Structures are given as structure tokens and as C-alpha cells.
Amino acid sequence: MSEKILMKGNEAIGEAAVVAGCRHYFGYPITPQSELIEYMAKRLPQVDGVFLQAESEVAAINMVYGAASAGCRVMTSSSSPGISLKQEGISYIAGSQLPCVIVNVQRGGPGLGSIQPGQADYFQATKGGGHGDYRNIVLAPNSVQEMADITIEAFDLADKWRNAVMILGDGALGQMMEPVEFKESSSKPVEKSWAATGRRGRAKPNIVNSLYLQPDLMEKHNHVLQEKYAKIQAEETRWEALNTEDAEVIVVAYGITSRIAMTAINKARANGVKVGLFRPISLWPFPSQPLAELAKTAKAFVVFEMSAGQMVEDVRLAVNGAKPVSFHGRTGGMLPTPKELYEKIISVANGEGGK
Amino acid sequence: MAERTFGRPEALLDVPTHYCPGCHHGIIHRLVAEVIDELKVIDRTIGVASVGCSALAYDYFNVDMVQAPHGRAPAVATGVKRVHPDGVVFTYQGDGDIAAIGTAEIVHAAARGERITTIFVNNAIYGMTGGQMAPTSLVNQVTTTSPYGRKQDSAGMPIRLSEMLATLDGAKYLARVAVNNPANMAKAKAAIKKAFEIQIAGLGFSMVEVLSTCPTNWGMSAIESGTWMEKNMMPYYPLGTFRSGEEVAK
Numbered sequence: 001m002s003e004k005i006l007m008k009g010n011e012a013i014g015e016a017a018v019v020a021g022c023r024h025y026f027g028y029p030i031t032p033q034s035e036l037i038e039y040m041a042k043r044l045p046q047v048d049g050v051f052l053q054a055e056s057e058v059a060a061i062n063m064v065y066g067a068a069s070a071g072c073r074v075m076t077s078s079s080s081p082g083i084s085l086k087q088e089g090i091s092y093i094a095g096s097q098l099p100c101v102i103v104n105v106q107r108g109g110p111g112l113g114s115i116q117p118g119q120a121d122y123f124q125a126t127k128g129g130g131h132g133d134y135r136n137i138v139l140a141p142n143s144v145q146e147m148a149d150i151t152i153e154a155f156d157l158a159d160k161w162r163n164a165v166m167i168l169g170d171g172a173l174g175q176m177m178e179p180v181e182f183k184e185s186s187s188k189p190v191e192k193s194w195a196a197t198g199r200r201g202r203a204k205p206n207i208v209n210s211l212y213l214q215p216d217l218m219e220k221h222n223h224v225l226q227e228k229y230a231k232i233q234a235e236e237t238r239w240e241a242l243n244t245e246d247a248e249v250i251v252v253a254y255g256i257t258s259r260i261a262m263t264a265i266n267k268a269r270a271n272g273v274k275v276g277l278f279r280p281i282s283l284w285p286f287p288s289q290p291l292a293e294l295a296k297t298a299k300a301f302v303v304f305e306m307s308a309g310q311m312v313e314d315v316r317l318a319v320n321g322a323k324p325v326s327f328h329g330r331t332g333g334m335l336p337t338p339k340e341l342y343e344k345i346i347s348v349a350n351g352e353g354g355k
Numbered sequence: 356m357a358e359r360t361f362g363r364p365e366a367l368l369d370v371p372t373h374y375c376p377g378c379h380h381g382i383i384h385r386l387v388a389e390v391i392d393e394l395k396v397i398d399r400t401i402g403v404a405s406v407g408c409s410a411l412a413y414d415y416f417n418v419d420m421v422q423a424p425h426g427r428a429p430a431v432a433t434g435v436k437r438v439h440p441d442g443v444v445f446t447y448q449g450d451g452d453i454a455a456i457g458t459a460e461i462v463h464a465a466a467r468g469e470r471i472t473t474i475f476v477n478n479a480i481y482g483m484t485g486g487q488m489a490p491t492s493l494v495n496q497v498t499t500t501s502p503y504g505r506k507q508d509s510a511g512m513p514i515r516l517s518e519m520l521a522t523l524d525g526a527k528y529l530a531r532v533a534v535n536n537p538a539n540m541a542k543a544k545a546a547i548k549k550a551f552e553i554q555i556a557g558l559g560f561s562m563v564e565v566l567s568t569c570p571t572n573w574g575m576s577a578i579e580s581g582t583w584m585e586k587n588m589m590p591y592y593p594l595g596t597f598r599s600g601e602e603v604a605k
């Protein structure tokens with residue numbers, strides 16, 4: 001502890017989960033997240049935990065559903081195609097209000113896609129993904145250290161809100177090595193009086209369920225969920241703003257793209273362009289309010305993503321037409337170069353590119 | 356004063372069920388509850404309800420329950436059991452749930468020797484959704500999605516799940532029973548009890564397949580459906596034990 005070690009992002013998530021008291025992991029191998037399932041296979045037995053390689057992502061998420069129902073801290077991880085398979089289970093987890101942590105180390109899509117980094121699962125992660133009106137808390141780290149810190153926080157948030165927390169990474173963050181420090185954590189599992197543990201002296205059975213055959217009761221349950229989501233929006237929005245105070249151009253980017261953007265921003269700053277970075281850390285709840293504030297001072301926004309344009313829709317909703325919002329994206333597993341982002345910043349600063 | 360010799364098991368809540376007249380789900384619920392009582396495990400039992408007519412089983416059993424997605428009960432039960440290894444965990448699933456959409460989950464739970472018990476209610480039809488063809492529907496059986504009868508050349512032969520799982524070493528006890536008369540009910544209860552005992556002894560996976568009627572969707576009276584089951588289901592789905600769990604001999 002308290003000493004920096006060199007680790008891959010995928011492994012850092014695994015160690016951080018152990019630090020957070022997670023002793024149950026269920027997963028299925030897929031590139032580029034396999035280091036995480038392999039880390040858990042090695043690490044959990046050392047702390048008397050349970051590692052289980054499921055027969056599919058469908059089974060893995062349902063094992064998570066069962067373990068979370070039974071009251072423990074539990075995690076699963078996958079990459080894009082596998083996360084698609086988990087969606088039914090995630091919807092049940094939302095309906096039953098179960099805490100758990102789900103990691104998506106995104107790759108290029110659609111379909112079997114590529115195995116290189118992508119950010120094209122933003123819609124799936126933040127707008128539902130599965131059926132019904134529900135929200136996952138979605139956190140997007142941009143360094144190996146932040147992957148560790150956010151993972152620990154994710155378990156606390158999941159327990160606090162009885163909600164799934166998705167860590168939205170990508171193949172670059174998962175695979176790259178950086179120094180990381182695991183600080184002593186006060187994070188620990190909380191008492192869960194609602195869990196299906198066996199009655200063990202309790203007078204009434206606990207039931208974990210998302211079925212409400214009477215529509216009026218189903219609607220009532222939806223109101224409970226929506227009230228919870230409103231509170232999460234009010235309390236758990238996270239972002240980082242760098243050099244935005246005097247900025248005329250605001251770059252909006254998350255995850256690995258924000259790192260590449262920072263290189264381009266520094267170069268533009270050196271050349272006299274007033275440009276800053278706004279980095280959403282919670283993708284849901286999306287930091288709309290602080291973006292709307294920036295729209296009062298900035299002249300233009302430009303959104304960089306490794307997708308054909310997904311988060312840009314949330315940025316446009318936040319800016320609400322007050323200033324032009326342009327977009328530059330790469331897809332399929334291609335990382336943008338600092339050079340192309342720099343050129344886009346310059347063209348936006350020159351008033352080109354408009355909407 | 357007369358001694359009380361018959362009453363509601365403690366593991367069954369005193370509420371009316373939604374099951375149709377002549378359906379066997381109610382009898383099977385009762386047998387499971389009696390076994391939970393007799394083994395004195397009500398306090399550490401966790402049931403997993405599935406999707407089908409028994410989706411609401413959590414309203415009937417007086418134990419902690421989790422409601423699972425369609426077919427996924429064995430995976431959900433795996434998660435529960437791995438958190439509470441001293442718990443007694445059972446799934447309660449229909450034939451569509453277990454032998455169609457959930458085939459992978461049951462096969463792998465059995466293969467792992469997961470220490471859970473599955474109660475598999477085989478009524479040869481999708482009851483809850485209104486009588487569609489199940490993987491267990493018999494050849495020539497008329498259902499709403501096999502209106503001309505199940506055709507072998509397009510739908511294949513019905514799946515005998517107990518026999519299929521018997522090839523897996525992790526499955527320590529597998530039996531097919533029926534509850535169509537008192538003698539069979541007694542045998543069914545003994546099988547369910549044995550299955551729970553295998554789990555409690557930590558030996559591996561156990562499953563009891565219970566043949567059941569579905570008078571509503573078979574389009575018959577309760578009495579006719581009993582006869583139909585004997586004539587059509589029992590020859591294709593012979594009652595018996597496919598893995599005996601002899602290693603837990605008393």
C-alpha cells in the first residue's frame with residue numbers, strides 16, 4: 001500500500017475491487033478486458049473470495065444478480081459484445097434495485113467489431129441499454145490511477161443508492177500501464193436488511209423482485225426509481241474542468257480521448273488559442289449544469305469521441321443552442337491523433353465548422 | 356382432544372394461489388414446503404422463482420425468494436449460493452424456462468456440481484403465455500404455435516432433460532416423478548427430500564423433474580388431463596431415477 005506500482009488499467013480495477021471489499025466476481029473472457037478476469041481468477045482465492053468463470057455473459061450477469069440479491073459486493077466485467085448480452089440482467093438489477101459494479105472495457109463496434117479501443121457504447125451505457133425506464137450510474141476514468149479510485153468509489157455508490165454502477169473504460173485504458181497507488185480505503189460493505197440471505201430468525205421473508213403485474217403498482221415502483229435517479233443527479237454529478245476560466249473554445253471529451261485532447265489543447269494554448277477541457281467523469285448523471293454555465297462565457301464547443309457522435313447529443317442538450325457545438329470522432333477502434341484534434345480546435349477557434 | 360395430523364406447512368404462506376383448477380403446481384409447492392419443514396431449514400432456505408406460471412412463487416413460500424429472468428434461475432441461484440454456502444438454495448422452473456431459453460444455465464449449473472436443487476415442473480407446454488409449444492411438447496401435440504401438431508421434421512423430438520443431465524458428473528441426483536395420485540405424491544416427496552439432502556450434504560447438483568398437467572392450455576378437464584398425462588407423457592417421460600446419489604446412503 002501507499003507505494004506506486006506499474007499496472008495495466010484492467011488489473012488496477014481488479015485490485016481496487018479487492019480493496020473495496022468485493023469478494024465475488026463472475027465473468028466471461030473477452031478482449032480487451034481479459035486481464036481483468038484473469039486478475040480476479042488469481043487474486044480472489046488469495047482473499048477467500050469467489051471467482052467463477054460463467055458459461056456466458058448472460059449467466060455472469062445473472063450470477064451477479066443472485067449474489068447482489070444475497071447481499072454481497074459483486075462485480076462483473078466485459079467488453080462491448082458481452083455487455084450487450086448482459087442488458088436483460090442489468091434491467092432486472094435496476095428493477096430490483098440491486099447494487100453491483102459492471103465494467104465495460106469498450107472496443108470498436110457494431111457487431112463483433114474490432115478489439116481496439118472504442119467509445120461507441122455511450123448510448124447503451126447512459127440511455128438505458130436494456131428495457132424499461134432506468135438509469136445506471138456511469139463513471140468514465142481517464143487514467144490507470146483514476147480507474148482504481150473510481151472502482152472503489154463505484155462500490156460505495158452502488159451500496160449507497162442500491163443501483164448498478166457501470167465503469168465505462170476502453171481498450172486503451174484497460175491495456176496501458178501507468179503507475180498506480182492503492183490508498184488505504186475506508187470503503188466497506190454496508191448492512192443490507194433487504195437481502196435474500198435466508199430468514200435467519202427474521203419474521204418475514206425478503207423478496208427480491210422486479211415483477212409488478214398490477215400496472216398501478218408498477219407505475220408506483222417507477223416513481224420510486226425516478227425519485228432516486230433525481231437525487232443521484234443532484235448529488236453525484238462529477239466532472240473536471242481544465243483551463244476553462246478564460247477559454248473561448250471548450251473541448252468536451254471523456255476517457256482516453258480526453259488524454260489525447262489534452263495534448264492538442266496544450267499545443268493550441270502554446271500557440272495563443274484560448275481553449276480548455278471539460279471532462280465529464282459521470283456520464284450519467286451527465287454534468288449538464290456546469291456545461292450550461294460555460295456556455296455563458298465560451299464562444300464555441302467541440303466534442304471529441306471515439307464514436308460517430310453520441311455524447312455530443314448530451315452536450316448539445318446542455319448547451320441548448322446558446323453556442324455552436326461541433327464534433328470530431330473516430331470509430332471502429334481507431335484512436336484520434338493529437339494532430340487531427342489540434343487542427344479541429346484551430347478550425348473551431350477560427351469560427352469554422354460551426355454547427 | 357384429537358391430535359392434529361394435517362395442516363399447512365410452515366414453509367407455505369396462508370394465501371390463495373393463482374393456479375388453475377387441476378394444475379399440479381399447488382401440489383408441488385406443498386411438497387417442497389413439507390420437505391423444507393421436515394429438514395428444518397426454513398431459516399436458511401432461499402428460493403429462486405423463474406418466469407412462467409410459477410413466477411409468483413415468491414408470494415407463496417415462507418422463505419426468502421429471488422425472482423429470476425426467464426431461464427436464468429440456475430445462474431441466479433449460483434450467485435446466491437456462492438454468497439451463502441450454508442444456505443439451502445432451490446430453483447423452481449417450468450419446461451420452457453429450463454429446457455429452451457435456459458438450457459445453457461441448467462447444463463452448466465449441473466456440470467459445475469453447483470450445490471443447488473432444481474424443481475423442474477414439466478407440463479409439456481408454455482402455460483403462462485397461453486399454451487405455445489414447449490421443447491417438451493410431444494410429437495403431434497396441438498398447441499397455439501403448433502396448430503397442426505408438433506412436427507418432428509421441423510421441431511425435432513421433445514427434450515428429455517433429466518436423461519440429458521444424467522451424462523454430467525456434477526449432477527448427483529436426478530429423478531422424474533409425478534403427483535397424479537397419492538402413491539406418486541409420496542414418491543415425489545421422497546425424491547424432493549433426497550434432492551435437498553444431497554445439496555445439504557454438499558455433494559453437488561440435484562434436480563427433480565415433476566410431470567404436471569395444464570388443463571387450461573391442454574383444453575381439457577382436470578380429470579381428462581390426468582388421463583392424458585398418463586397416456587401420453589409417461590411413456591415418453593418414464594418415471595425413475597437417473598442419478599441415484601447412492602453415495603449419501605443413510
Ligand SMILES: Cc1ncc(C[n+]2csc(CCOP(=O)(O)OP(=O)(O)O)c2C)c(N)n1
Pocket residue numbers: 406407408409425448449450451452453476478480481482483484489
Ligand atoms: C426473455 C423472455 N422471453 C419470453 C418471455 C415470455 N414468457 C413468459 S412465461 C413463458 C413460458 C413459460 O413456460 P414454462 O417455463 O413451460 O412454464 P409454465 O408457464 O408452463 O409453468 C414465456 C415464453 C419472458 N417473460 N421473457
